[in-house]
Amino acid sequence: xxxxxxxxxxxxxxxxxxxxxxxxxxxxxxxxxxxxxxxxxxxxxxxxxxxxxxxxxxxxxxxxxxxxxxxxxxxxxxxxxxxxxxxxxxxxxxxxxxxxxxxxxxxxxxxxxxxxxxxxxxxxxxxxxxxxxxxxxxxxxxxxxxxxxxxxxxxxxxxxxxxxxxxxxxxxxxxxxxxxxxxxxxxxxxxxxxxxxxxxxxxxxxxxxxxxxxxxxxxxxxxxxxxxxxxxxxxxxxxxxxxxxxxxxxxxxxxxxxxxxxxxxxxxxxxxxxxxxxxxxxxxxxxxxxxxxxxxxxxxxxxxxxxxxxxxxxxxxxxxxxxxxxxxxxxxxxxxxxxxxxxxxxxxxxxxxxxxxxxxxxxxxxxxxxxxxxxxxxxxxxxxxxxxxxxxxxxxxxxxxxxxxxxxxxxxxxxxxxxxxxxxxxxxxxxxxxxxxxxxxxxxxxxxxxxxxxxxxxxxxxxxxxxxxxxxxxxxxxxxxxxxxxxxxxxxxxxxxxxxxxxxxxxxxxxxxxxxxxxxxxxxxxxxxxxxxxxxxxxxxxxxxxxxxxxxxxxxxxxxxxxxxxxxxxxxxxxxxxxxxxxxxxxxxxxxxxxxxxxxxxxxxx
Amino acid sequence: xxxxxxxxxxxxxxxxxxxxxxxxxxxxxxxxxxxxxxxxxxxxxxxxxxxxxxxxxxxxxxxxxxxxxxxxxxxxxxxxxxxxxxxxxxxxxxxxxxxxxxxxxxxxxxxxxxxxxxxxxxxxxxxxxxxxxxxxxxxxxxxxxxxxxxxxxxxxxxxxxxxxxxxxxxxxxxxxxxxxxxxxxxxxxxxxxxxxxxxxxxxxxxxxxxxxxxxxxxxxxxxxxxx
Numbered sequence: 001x002x003x004x005x006x007x008x009x010x011x012x013x014x015x016x017x018x019x020x021x022x023x024x025x026x027x028x029x030x031x032x033x034x035x036x037x038x039x040x041x042x043x044x045x046x047x048x049x050x051x052x053x054x055x056x057x058x059x060x061x062x063x064x065x066x067x068x069x070x071x072x073x074x075x076x077x078x079x080x081x082x083x084x085x086x087x088x089x090x091x092x093x094x095x096x097x098x099x100x101x102x103x104x105x106x107x108x109x110x111x112x113x114x115x116x117x118x119x120x121x122x123x124x125x126x127x128x129x130x131x132x133x134x135x136x137x138x139x140x141x142x143x144x145x146x147x148x149x150x151x152x153x154x155x156x157x158x159x160x161x162x163x164x165x166x167x168x169x170x171x172x173x174x175x176x177x178x179x180x181x182x183x184x185x186x187x188x189x190x191x192x193x194x195x196x197x198x199x200x201x202x203x204x205x206x207x208x209x210x211x212x213x214x215x216x217x218x219x220x221x222x223x224x225x226x227x228x229x230x231x232x233x234x235x236x237x238x239x240x241x242x243x244x245x246x247x248x249x250x251x252x253x254x255x256x257x258x259x260x261x262x263x264x265x266x267x268x269x270x271x272x273x274x275x276x277x278x279x280x281x282x283x284x285x286x287x288x289x290x291x292x293x294x295x296x297x298x299x300x301x302x303x304x305x306x307x308x309x310x311x312x313x314x315x316x317x318x319x320x321x322x323x324x325x326x327x328x329x330x331x332x333x334x335x336x337x338x339x340x341x342x343x344x345x346x347x348x349x350x351x352x353x354x355x356x357x358x359x360x361x362x363x364x365x366x367x368x369x370x371x372x373x374x375x376x377x378x379x380x381x382x383x384x385x386x387x388x389x390x391x392x393x394x395x396x397x398x399x400x401x402x403x404x405x406x407x408x409x410x411x412x413x414x415x416x417x418x419x420x421x422x423x424x425x426x427x428x429x430x431x432x433x434x435x436x437x438x439x440x441x442x443x444x445x446x447x448x449x450x451x452x453x454x455x456x457x458x459x460x461x462x463x464x465x466x467x468x469x470x471x472x473x474x475x476x477x478x479x480x481x482x483x484x485x486x487x488x489x490x491x492x493x494x495x496x497x498x499x500x501x502x503x504x505x506x507x508x509x510x511x512x513x514x515x516x517x518x519x520x521x522x523x524x525x526x527x528x529x530x531x532x533x534x535x536x537x538x539x540x541x542x543x544x545x546x547x548x549x550x551x552x553x554x555x556x557x558x559x560x561x562x563x564x565x566x567x568x569x570x571x572x573x574x575x576x577x578x579x580x581x582x583x584x585x586x587x588x589x590x591x592x593x594x595x596x597x598x599x600x601x602x603x604x605x606x
Numbered sequence: 607x608x609x610x611x612x613x614x615x616x617x618x619x620x621x622x623x624x625x626x627x628x629x630x631x632x633x634x635x636x637x638x639x640x641x642x643x644x645x646x647x648x649x650x651x652x653x654x655x656x657x658x659x660x661x662x663x664x665x666x667x668x669x670x671x672x673x674x675x676x677x678x679x680x681x682x683x684x685x686x687x688x689x690x691x692x693x694x695x696x697x698x699x700x701x702x703x704x705x706x707x708x709x710x711x712x713x714x715x716x717x718x719x720x721x722x723x724x725x726x727x728x729x730x731x732x733x734x735x736x737x738x739x740x741x742x743x744x745x746x747x748x749x750x751x752x753x754x755x756x757x758x759x760x761x762x763x764x765x766x767x768x769x770x771x772x773x774x775x776x777x778x779x780x781x782x783x784x785x786x787x788x789x790x791x792x793x794x795x796x797x798x799x800x801x802x803x804x805x806x807x808x809x810x811x812x813x814x815x816x817x818x819x820x821x822x823x824x825x826x827x828x829x830x831x832x833x
Contacts, residue, residue, distance in 0.1 A: 384688065391710035392619040399623065399713050404630050427710060447816055 004229055008196030012189045019178075019185050026174045030167060037163035040096045041156040047094065048153035050087035051107065052146055054080040058114075059142045062121060062134055074122065084111065091152060097159055100152060107148045114141045203231040207238060219246045273341075273362040275303070276348070279315060284357065293341075293362065296334050303360065306330040307343045314345040314358050321345040329365055339366045372440070379437040383430045390430065394423040432562035436547065439569040446489040446573065450597045453483045453518045453525050460494045464501045464516070471505040473512045480519040484596035488574060493594075496567040500529035500590045503563070507533035507588075521593055524576070528591035535584040545578060567592070608634045609654035609724050614644040614670065615686070616663055624657065627713040628720060641665035641673070648674060653681045655723050657716075658703070660687045671701045675752075682723050682750040686711065696818075700784055702752040704830055726750070738767040738774075745777060746830065749784065757781055772798040776808045780830060788815060 061077030064070075088108055095101040117137050124130050210221045219242055223235040264287070267274050273290035275283055286294065297304055303311055307330055310321045321328075322344050329340040341362040348357040397420040399405065401413070408416065457479060468475040497516075504514040508531045515530040536544055536551065543549050547565035564578075571578045571592040582588035611633045613624045618639070625635045636651065638644035641662050648656065656674075658667040665673070671683055683703040698706075705719055726747045741764035748757035761781060764774045779794035792815055798808035807829035 387688070387710070388617060389619070392617060392623055394710055395623040395627075395713060396619075399626060402713060405626070447813065 002229075004199055004227070005196065008192060008199060011192045015185045015188055019181055022181065023178060026178070030170055030174065034163060034167045037096075038160060040094060041160045041163070043094045044091060044096065044100065044156040045153050045160075047087045047091035048149045048156065051084055051091065052149040052153070054084035054087060055142060055145050055149065058084065058118070059139070062118065062138055065121070066127070066131060066134055077118065077122075081115065097155055100155055103148055103152055103155070107145055107152075110141055110145045110148065114138065114145065117141065200231075203227070203235065207231075207235060210238070210242075214242055214245070219249055272364055273360075275360040275362075277303075277311065277315065277358045277360060279355065279357055281311065281315060290362070293334070297332060304330060304332055304341070306332075307341070307345075307360070307362070310343060310345050311358060311360060314347050315355070317347075317355060320347055329369065337366075339364060340369050341365070376437045376440060380434055383434045383437070387427070387430050390423060390426055394420070394427060397423055429562065432566060436562060436566050436569060439566065439573060446492065448487045448489055450485045450487050451490065452485050453527070454479050456486065456488065456490065456493065457497075457516065457518060457527070459490065460497055461516075463494070464497055467498060467502045468505045468514045471508060471512070472510045473505060473508055473514055475501065475514050475516060477516045478518070483518065483520055483525055486525050486594045487597040488594065492570045493574070496570050496592060497527070497529075499563045499567045503590070504529050504531035504533065504588070507531060509533070520596075524593035524595050526591050526593045528589050530587060530589045532587040535586055535588050536580065536582040537584050541580060541582060544580065608632060610634045610636065610651060611720065612636050612638060612644060612647055612653045612656040612681075614638045614641065614657065614662065614667065615659040616640065616661075617659075620659075623713075624716060627716050631717055631721070633720070641667070641670035644670060645673060645677075648679050648681065649677075654727065655720055656681050656683045657720070658683055658685055660685060660698075668698055668701075671698055671703055675701050680751055682727060682747075684719060684723060696783075699780070702750050704746060704749050704780065704784075706829075723750075738764050738771065741767065742771075742773060742777060745781070749781065754781070754785065770801060772802045772805045772808060775801065776805070776811065777830060779808070779811055783811075783815070788818075791815060 057080035058077050061073040061075070061080065064073030064076060067073075088104070088111060092104050092108065095104060117133065121130055121133050121138060124133065207223055210223045213221050221242060223238050225232050225235045225239070264285075267285075267287035268289070270287055271289055273293045274285075274287045275290045276285040278284050283294075314321055323329075323342055329342045332339050332341055342365045344361040344363065346359045346361075347355050348359055349355055397416055400408065400416055401420060457477060461475070461477065465475050501514060501516070508514060512532050517526075517528045517530060519526055540549075540551050544551075545564045545568040548561040549565075550561040568578045571594070574594055576592055576594040578590075578592045580588055580590045611628055613621050613628075613635060615621050615624070615637075616639050621637045621639070625637060628635050633654075636647055636653070638647050641664060644656070644658075647653075658670060660667040662670065667685060671685075674681070674683070680702075682705070683698075683701075684705045684707060685698050685703050686707050686709060688709050705723055707715055707719055726743045727750070741760045745757045745760035745764060748754070748760060758781065761774060761778050764771065765778070768774060775794045775798035779791045779798065782788075782791035782794060792812070795808050795812040795815065798805055799812060802808075810829045
């Protein structure tokens with residue numbers, strides 16, 4: 001990465017170094033050349049000026065001599081000769097321009113001839129020859145020297161002007177060049193920068209895209225490893241992660257598969273059909289029993305129609321449907337036999353309680369029902385068989401006790417009365433057994449009607465009153481106002497009432513009152529019968545509704561022990577519940593709760 | 607001549623009880639242990655009442671009744687049923703047996719019903735039937751004999767004489783049930799119940815109709831009411 005960034009930035013760095021060097025070179029060149037040109041040309045101009053001046057002085061010396069001032073003239077001439085020589089030497093050492101050397105050499109040659117002529121001048125004594133020499137020879141030579149010196153000056157001055165121009169134009173060109181160069185470098189920098197950005201971002205973007213796909217579950221994604229830098233390492237690490245995830249998923253999938261197989265094998269070993277449904281009611285899983293069942297019922301999709309409703313309601317959030325009796329069994333035809341399936345529908349919820357499906361267990365209770373039927377039939381057959389001789393015994397006893405055949409003595413009467421009492425008791429017992437068998441097998445038809453609890457109680461009250469009055473007591477009622485209606489078979493519920501009240505009267509002290517209370521308890525209506533009898537010992541309270549159960553030590557003649565069992569069956573068949581509250585020594589409250597009737601229910605229900 | 611009564615029951619001891627009960631009333635009693643034996647007796651002798659147990663080995667009480675009617679024996683029949691035999695009672699009724707007793711029975715029940723049937727058929731000889739009670743009795747007698755039109759006329763008369771009689775309405779219900787007009791039967795039972803909520807015979811008949819309608823069977827026997 002560092003290298004990548006470095007390599008990416010390198011062209012930009014090189015460009016800037018190049019531009020910098022070029023600028024330095026340019027400035028050096030600009031400043032250096034002008035300086036040199038100015039210095040050199042200035043020396044030459046100076047030398048030219050000096051030469052011109054000293055030459056003029058020498059000419060003036062000669063002029064003075066012509067005018068008679070021999071001595072002053074000679075001194076002037078001699079004084080300026082070395083000056084001229086020095087200037088000339090200076091000029092000769094500072095030849096910089098083309099043609100300047102020739103000019104200087106001509107000056108030198110002219111100077112040599114001028115000095116030779118001057119020597120002859122000074123050697124001549126006569127004024128005429130001197131004049132002649134001066135005007136014909138020395139003066140033209142002096143003029144030439146002077147002109148040449150001037151030419152040197154001009155030449156150098158000209159060059160200085162030119163150098164100035166050159167420097168200006170050079171400066172101008174350099175500015176343009178620099179401007180273009182900077183533009184070009186900025187352009188290149190942008191180009192390289194973009195390339196660098198791409199080079200760095202591209203792998204990251206690839207990685208991001210692959211990460212997203214990985215997140216979506218596509219674990220077979222590979223990030224191409226293009227470089228050996230940090231990004232390459234990241235891509236490599238990423239690929240390793242994906243590989244490990246793949247492996248992990250494989251393991252997890254294997255475990256899930258194994259768990260599923262275990263479940264399936266366990267369930268297929270289960271004789272009852274088990275189905276798992278998704279929220280839309282589709283069958284996700286069916287064990288082999290369920291598969292066979294659906295095949296036999298010729299159902300490709302969905303459940304038997306009779307079960308569908310319960311499944312639907314559970315899938316829509318209704319509480320689990322777990323039947324407690326065989327009442328909810330659904331008849332189906334399998335292989336020309338009638339079979340009974342008891343559906344259990346259990347909503348499947350995740351940890352946060354969201355419903356995601358339902359499990360349906362269809363327990364085949366055909367055999368149970370058969371056994372139940374056999375038991376019920378057995379009980380009723382046996383009861384009927386018992387009943388026939390018993391009725392004849394009973395009738396004979398009645399006949400004798402009528403004393404129409406003949407009068408009985410006291411002992412005979414006592415014995416026959418005892419026999420009749422036992423016959424009646426036996427008959428009640430058999431009738432109770434038959435009732436219970438009928439209730440249990442569902443043969444006891446219910447004729448439900450919607451009735452107000454008040455009316456229900458008031459209708460039966462006279463009969464109940466008689467039961468309590470037989471014990472010299474009184475039945476008092478306390479019925480809460482505005483109670484919801486209940487749906488009951490009034491005869492059956494009347495049976496429960498008379499059972500409760502007769503028990504209460506039986507176990508009360510003679511003259512004790514019995515209370516009948518009706519009130520609302522939640523959604524149900526509670527009917528309770530309260531006595532002030534001895535109460536039920538705690539240890540027997542749970543068993544009091546069992547058939548044939550009797551509290552040890554109670555009056556044997558009083559009952560058979562089926563009354564409360566029948567009451568319980570009746571209340572259960574009404575969808576209600578039965579119970580008691582009892583404090584030994586203070587009394588008992590037997591109650592049953594009936595669900596309040598829905599307003600849309602009608603009076604008759606099969 | 608003492609009224610002659612036939613008892614048909616396969617239980618010897620039951621027959622003994624019935625016989626002693628009825629003999630003490632001064633009736634002449636004949637016993638039959640099976641339907642076949644009963645048919646013999648019925649062909650041989652004239653009887654005032656035949657007491658038939660619904661359950662008999664071989665040919666049952668109902669089949670016997672049908673056979674009796676088939677061969678033209680019109681003797682009034684009283685049916686003794688056990689609690690669970692009632693569904694057949696409807697068929698028995700159509701055969702003219704409108705009097706039922708349910709086991710276990712007490713001697714006085716038997717005595718009362720036999721006397722009622724005898725009385726009903728004795729009154730046939732009286733030419734002038736004018737009071738309400740007599741019309742009810744006559745209607746029952748006609749039902750026994752399956753003279754439905756006469757029964758209907760007697761019922762109409764009875765109702766004219768007493769427009770508020772639960773008994774008449776109940777009997778009219780029974781009549782229409784025998785005629786298989788369940789709608790009218792229900793209407794008359796309903797009238798009776800309206801007149802007296804606690805009139806058990808009508809309640810019982812109504813329950814039976816309800817149960818027959820909803821379940822196809824019923825454990826409630828017919829109830830003609832007293833008289």
